[in-house]
Amino acid sequence: MAPDDSTDAMLDGLVRSAFQIMGVLTRIGAEHDLSLTQLRVLGIVRDRQPRMSDLAAFLGLDKSTLSGLIARAERRGLLARGASPEDKRAVIVLITDAGRELTERLNEEVRDALAPATGRLEPHQRHQLAQLLEPVLSPPLPPAPRRHAH
Amino acid sequence: MAPDDSTDAMLDGLVRSAFQIMGVLTRIGAEHDLSLTQLRVLGIVRDRQPRMSDLAAFLGLDKSTLSGLIARAERRGLLARGASPEDKRAVIVLITDAGRELTERLNEEVRDALAPATGRLEPHQRHQLAQLLEPVLSPPLPPAPRRHAH
DNA sequence: TATTGTTATACTCTATAACTATA
């Protein structure tokens, strides 16, 4: 593929910002005994009830990895397992009230931790940045994943 | 801290893009038996010769973690350890020719993997995105870290 | 005394393989 200056500069910025964001998330997660992946799961199930396998696929993890991950969060009272109404084999992941509260708190901490960085942009620039990122982003896990009809 | 719509939308985009980028880096790294951190180290020492402790601090890792990490990369012939000319206790990390070649190849793979996403922006938008990210980014590890003068 | 780096040890995250239950 032919190199391209505008792409290279943008890619460098995206990769560096990714490591920066991950650093903050890792640190804040660690302060609450949460791994990066657990943090991410909390953010996802905040407004979704995905099945184990859908969540694993979205995260790029093996089902077995997710089993342990959810088990640990469940033991801490942050998540719960539920039965799927449409498939007796399936398990859906639910957030608890405690999990939701912790997620809110974590979100605030992340926003505050990144404020010195993001505050270097004017409000209209922040808006512009969000809009430029939009087309680059992969679609999120849908709130109500479509299933095979019966 | 008071919520702010422009900040929230931007933060959501930055966090999502961070996970997306990390996913690609993790996958490509895994295809070459490299962890995300090893990938990152290669990118850093590509044009620097940091000391172990400086590199560990920059990565937010313990010295002992870096010892093992560098040892594994050294065994594979990607990195080498060298003596610091100014401090007999210090060890500097160097990239080998093989490491440099692999790093170039990985860069291309990352760029290609993200091309479908980044290609959804026009060249002038890519330039704009890079410029908006600039003030948000933490400074990189300096090519020649300043040391206490003797 | 303080700092640089390594080693021994333990824990978490992750994947692979084997298994049960359901589709």
Added chain:
DNA sequence: TATAGTTATAGAGTATAACAATA
């Protein structure tokens, strides 16, 4: 037969503690 999920097991990444060498 194929799919959803769990468990047993093993490998890599990480931190803590103890150590040797140098500042």
